[in-house]
Amino acid sequence: MSDRKRCFAGARVVDGTGAPWYRGSVVVEDGAIAAVHREPEPDVAADETIDVDGAVLAPGFVDSHSHSDLQLLAEPTLAAKTRQGVTTEVVGQDGFSMAPMHREGGAAEWTDHLTALAGDVDVDWTWGGVGDYLDAIEATGVAPNVATLVGHGTARYDVLGMSDRAPDDAELERMAELVRAGLDDGAVGFSTGLVYAPQVNADTAEVRRLAEAAAPFGRPFVAHIRSEGRFVWEALDEFVDVGAAADVPIHLSHYKVSGRDQQGKAERANHLLEAARERGVDVTAEQYPYTAANTMLSTVLPPWVHAGGPEETRERLADPDARERMVADVRDWRIEGWENPGARTGWENLDVVQVSSEAFGPHEGESVAEIAAARGTTPVETVCDVLLADGFGVTMILHSMAERDVREILTNERVAVASDGIFGAHPHPRLFGTFPRVLGHYVREANLLSLEAAVRKMTSLPARVFGLDRKGLVRPGMDADLVVFDPAAVASRATFDEPRRHPVGIEHVVVDGEFVVRDGEPTGATPGRAIRA
DSSP: OOOOOEEEEEEEEOOSSSOOOEEEEEEEETTEEEEEESSSSOOOOOSEEEEOTTOEEEEOEEESSOOOTTHHHHOTTOHHHHTTTEEEEEEOGGGOOSOOOOSTTHHHHHHHHTHHHHOSOOOOOOOOSHHHHHHHHHHHOBSSEEEEOEEHHHHHHHHHTTOOSOOOHHHHHHHHHHHHHHHHTTOOOEEEETTSTTGGGOOHHHHHHHHHTTGGGTOOEEEEOSOSSTTHHHHHHHHHHHHHHHTOOEEETTOOOOSTTTTTOHHHHHHHHHHHHHTTOOEEEEEOSOSEEEEEGGGGSOGGGGTTOHHHHHHHHHOHHHHHHHHHHHHTTOSTTOOOHHHHHOGGGEEEESOOSTTTGGGTTOBHHHHHHHHTSOHHHHHHHHHHHHOTTOEEEEEOOOHHHHHHHHTOTTEEEOOOOOOSSSOOTHHHHHHHHIIIIIIIISOOSOHHHHHHHHTHHHHHHTTOTTSSOOSTTSBOOEEEEOTTTOBOOOOSSSTTOOOBSEEEEEETTEEEEETTEEOOOOOBOBOOO
16 A cells, blocks of 8 residues: 555546546545546645546456466466456456365365366465465465455365265255355355356255355355356356345356357347346346357366366276266267257367467367367367366367357446456466457447446446445545556457457556556556455
């Protein structure tokens, strides 16, 4: 937190509410917004005056779906995000929080299982509960502020390990106690990811019981639902019903309609969410602005493959009989209700990234279908071979959505912008480009939504969802998290071929009154704090 009094003068202030911009200036002191003036050059005695020369000054962006949980400990400046204008990260997504972790030897197994999402990061795991994890973040010193959800998968793993069985009543209650403890420690909500092991094995009753644990706190239940493609309508119904039964706010992760059979149906999905609100369910969502998804390659394999943990999974990957069963499960859709992403998306639309082995490094960026054809194997066997050679850090990019659906969802006023960015040597371009892509492409070039509406989706809307009461608005008394950008120049430069390119047009980024980006370059400062609800 900076105690310097700074005045940002000559700005077009976009305050985060969605209201029209106005010319003015903003004074920050002691980490907070001290004053907002309607004149661009106020008579203010400041230690420093920064003339932004007509650029937009807005609240710092809240990335409401981040996977930087461990990356922050290894790369505290988090330039991939701060250079986009992100000042707050919300981690613990998809049911995968880094705490609570009380299981003996659990940290090593958990990070092995989650290498693709959490990154291949060598950190000293010193924490157990959510509060301890937030302490570790603060002790490290990080550039952005950090809030975490408490994860369904993490609680389930603490109690049942990677078992695929249902918990008994006592075990389920223990899981609920872990969720409550995480919320007591300051987690801003409860998350699940129902396509991922181990929570893929949970029935609706288990999900509802854990969501109910969040009800007394008034914090959201955040979900990667059970299906975004073939069974998306049933999955959305389950999600809304859980919210209604548990009496909790619900927030839909990376909102999309995916796969050839659902393309063009985003308007129907929007109507479903609006009907839920009419029903009295507080539902919101977030979206990344791309037609391709990105997640763990291992999720194309049937859920039973992951039971027992990474070592048992590796044994199955190498077992010819297990492989034969996998091939049949995927080809014939033998598992009821399973998303089956490879068959749904089409292997030709599923690109393999984050590979470096001698066998598969040359195939970086190729589709599973292309690699399988080159090697003379089936797509499922190819996936098994890749995972055995390169480990569970391999990810995939799924080209599974239609641009018209992306646009339909982006214009929904209930939908925030989020990156869902996964770190690695060859990430999805959303990691480096989400926020400037919206401002440059969809606001300036496509004229799809106003600048003010877009900023609201990045600031006050996600702040409202997660109860970040001092974030998301340019208003006296709010935290001095700010971004200054040129609306005529801001743009993402990240592409699928060159995904690690930083954006242009983001001039300054301020966290708690201190520059983390100045004149487009990181300062190395780490003023971010752990946010405890």
